[in-house]
């Protein structure tokens with residue numbers, strides 16, 4: 001008689017010594033079980049799958065000057081790396097409020113931090129957009145410090161199912177919260193060629209925005225379904241092939257990065273929510289309260305810089321960063337994602 005017991009699904013094993021796909025990297029995704037493997041990967045200057053290496057940690061701590069008993073807000077909890085360092089400095093006194101919109105990573109981070117001893121007595125996590133910082137203030141009172149580390153985490157980028165990167169095949173989604181709003185594939189269908197061109201220029205300064213938007217729009221008109229990262233990548237690459245300029249592999253890669261970034265910004269209304277956050281920020285801070293914002297591209301940095309400088313001229317901030325702080329060469333070597341980071345700060349008057 002045949003055994004009817006359902007077989008336990010087998011874990012995907014490494015095919016060799018170098019796991020390539022996200023699923024094969026199961027060791028990297030469990031640092032608590034495979035700490036040696038994870039440390040080895042970090043030493044090679046790579047970010048282990050399912051993990052995020054926090055950027056400019058010391059520089060941020062220098063700015064925020066967290067003290068026991070203070071009330072603070074980490075607007076972008078992510079993997080919780082910055083939050084953990086802040087919590088250590090609170091020394092069990094005070095409170096850290098934290099938000100993230102990601103419904104998958106948020107519970108994992110909450111659990112990880114709870115296991116390290118940071119439960120609800122000291123850490124209050126909310127699944128919400130940081131544009132609602134006023135709601136945090138309504139609950140917490142005025143804040144001593146605020147941190148925002150904008151954009152996406154490595155966990156989100158690395159997971160092919162989230163569709164954030166052209167480097168692996170996946171659904172063309174790009175939502176920070178896939179349970180709300182529309183995926184990039186749906187949004188693309190509704191855009192006119194001119195609207196798409198504007199998005200590529202506004203969000204990523206894409207120099208080939210015309211050619212790329214025309215190519216994408218033509219394919220959609222011909223009835224092509226652009227529902228995966230690979231299909232979009234292929235269309236963009238074909239559009240670049242028709243440009244008289246001779247683009248090398250690196251130019252093409254950068255262009256793909258810009259196009260995916262521009263779409264991500266559109267899908268998540270990233271500039272819109274950042275502007276709301278920046279407007280509400282001075283009312284959220286106590287006098288002497290400190291804010292640090294880490295941004296990863298010119299569209300973000302421009303908005304942060306303009307807001308800080310305007311509110312400084314108005315006397316609402318007493319001091320603002322004269323120039324952005326950059327990650328050290330050593331950090332950029334061990335974490336290439338730090339290369340594009342720009343850190344700005346302000347102090348409430």
Ligand SMILES: C[S@@+](CC[C@H](N)C(=O)[O-])C[C@H]1O[C@@H](n2cnc3c(N)ncnc32)[C@H](O)[C@@H]1O
Pocket residue numbers: 052053054055075076077078079080081082083099100101102105128129130131149150151152153154176273
């Ligand atoms: C760069 S990661 C933060 C990493 C974190 N600082 C750490 O040390 O692990 C950015 C995070 O912000 C979240 N995020 C982006 N925009 C957001 C928004 N408007 N509101 C709340 N969370 C947001 C993303 O889902 C992501 O988890």
